[in-house]
Amino acid sequence: MKKIKVGAVSYLNTKPMMYGMQNDAFLQEHELVPDYPSKVAEMLKTGAVDVALVPVALLKELPEYFIVSDYCIGAEHEVASVCLFSEVPVNQLTAVYLDYQSRTSVALAKILMKEFWGINPEIINAQDESYRTKIAGTTGAVVIGDRALEQRRLSTYIYDLASEWQAMTHLPFVFAVWVSIKPMSNEWISRFNAANAEGFLHIDEIAEAQKYPVYDLKKYYTHNISYLLNDEKRKGMEKFLAFLNA
Ligand SMILES: C=C(O[C@@H]1C=C(C(=O)O)C=C[C@H]1O)C(=O)O
CATH class of the missing domain: 3.40.190.10 (Periplasmic binding protein-like II)
Incomplete structure (x- = not known):
């Protein structure tokens, strides 16, 4: 069979x-x-x-x-494992890396940037795991899954994308x-x-x-x-x- x-x-x-x-x-x-x-x-x-x-x-x-x-x-x-991580508040971000392992969360991040936070940073599609080391200064990154649970211990600002979605839509x-x-x-x-x-x-x-x-x-x-x-x-x-x- x-x-x-x-x-x-x-x-x-x-x-x-x-x-x-x-x-x-x-x-x-x-x-x-x-x-x-x-x-x-x-x-x-x-x-x-x-x-x-x-x-x-x-x-x-x-x-x-x-x-x-x-x-x-x-x-x-809050979902804990899908977040925008950064060293500055979201309205100071000039660039955001998007996780190559994700399809949904990166689309969600773009919706939140446009519709909820009203920010327009440069968007960079990460190609491999090294992008997480680029979270510094005014550059942030969307990270998902187990790696996001790890990143929680490293980053100063943690924007939980499920919480932000709920704040925007009440869903x-x-x-x-x-x-x-x-x-x-x-x-x-x-x-x-x-x-x-x-x-x-x-x-x-x-x-x-x-x-x-x-x-x-x-x-x-x-x-x-x-x-x-x-x-x-x-x-x-x-x-x-x-x-x-x-
Ligand atoms: C909550 C999560 O959801 C994941 C996020 C996905 C995406 O962004 O495309 C896809 C599958 C889910 O398993 C996570 O993995 O942290």
């Missing part, structure tokens, strides 16, 4: 959703392909994977897509959703949802297993990231997509 290829974001924030997929029964029928978000987006777009946790910003590039899970990477409070934000290009059966969708759900019964265990001294993962999994794709989050997602299409 041909395995269903599942593209997944390789950051710590997906561990609770991936927990229920790390068992023989699931892995007999599925192949997990982890990578950073912009790579996962490319994999789904080119058909290298069948289903993937993709940046919401990708959706406008897909002629047709199906959201196949009630779980997502979202935030109803939660969705960074990534599980999507397929071809429709999946209802039976598969309910099994996939059950696999996604499993880890939420084991949050303490998952957080402790990572041995991650950089950030409190229990807080990250229960307060910062909000995993259920409910109606409010769908509204937030529609609003973000409307900004992208404007």
Whole structure:
């Protein structure tokens, strides 16, 4: 039998959703392909994977897509791992590097710069990891994922992009959703949802297993990231997509 290829974001924030997929029964029928978000987006777009946790910003590039899970990477409070980092307040920035691993957060940062902060710094698309060392003076950078949790310890100013979005729109934000290009059966969708759900019964265990001294993962999994794709989050997602299409 041909395995269903599942593209997944390789950051710590997906561990609770991936927990229920790390068992023989699931892995007999599925192949997990982890990578950073912009790579996962490319994999789904080119058909290298069948289903993937993709940046919401990708959706406008897909002629047709199906959201196949009630779980997502979202935030109803500060997200902690998607921030604009700098050494000066945002209105003094003259240049901002954008994370090459991101599709959604870099688009969100551009919306906030234009619509909320009213700033117009030079935008530089980072090409590799070295850009984080350029955060200095009036140059800032958007960093996402585990590297953002690390950057929190280094930077003076930390603008949490989920919090700023909520201040602007009064809506939660969705960074990534599980999507397929071809429709999946209802039976598969309910099994996939059950696999996604499993880890939420084991949050303490998952957080402790990572041995991650950089950030409190229990807080990250229960307060910062909000995993259920409910109606409010769908509204937030529609609003973000409307900004992208404007
Ligand atoms: C909250 C996060 O969301 C991520 C941000 C993404 C993006 O900016 O394109 C894509 C997938 C999410 O996993 C994070 O990884 O820190």
